[in-house]
Amino acid sequence: MPEISGSTGRTPETHVIDFRAAEQLLNARDPRGAVKLLDGVIAAHPENTAARLLRARAFFAAAQLRPAELEFTIVLEREPDNAFAHFALARTYERQGRDEQAVRHFRLAAALDPNPQYRRAARFDA
Numbered sequence: 001m002p003e004i005s006g007s008t009g010r011t012p013e014t015h016v017i018d019f020r021a022a023e024q025l026l027n028a029r030d031p032r033g034a035v036k037l038l039d040g041v042i043a044a045h046p047e048n049t050a051a052r053l054l055r056a057r058a059f060f061a062a063a064q065l066r067p068a069e070l071e072f073t074i075v076l077e078r079e080p081d082n083a084f085a086h087f088a089l090a091r092t093y094e095r096q097g098r099d100e101q102a103v104r105h106f107r108l109a110a111a112l113d114p115n116p117q118y119r120r121a122a123r124f125d126a
Contacts, residue, residue, distance in 0.1 A: 052074055055071050060092055106121040109121070
């Protein structure tokens with residue numbers, strides 16, 4: 001019999017289903033729906049970095065920049081070499097008009113991964 005999480009009656013399998021559904025909602029441009037699903041996943045599994053990264057992306061897509069910043073920061077505390085998280089945090093800072101912090105994270109992303117998009121954003125030539 002599957003293990004039940006708390007009083008919600010949710011199983012680990014249900015959380016995986018919610019995570020996958022949240023990915024689909026985000027791809028379908030429903031970031032708020034994705035956040036709602038991910039809230040439960042993260043409440044049950046706060047250590048799940050993939051869920052936090054997906055929720056950060058959903059917050060960003062919903063223009064909820066402070067929660068996005070917080071989630072990207074948590075991801076980077078756990079995975080400081082995550083180039084995508086640095087890039088996405090930089091975009092979050094950029095949208096908030098915090099250009100100095102944005103450039104720092106764009107450059108970290110480009111240093112970690114030579115992705116052309118990261119390198120362009122890093123503005124090493126400027």
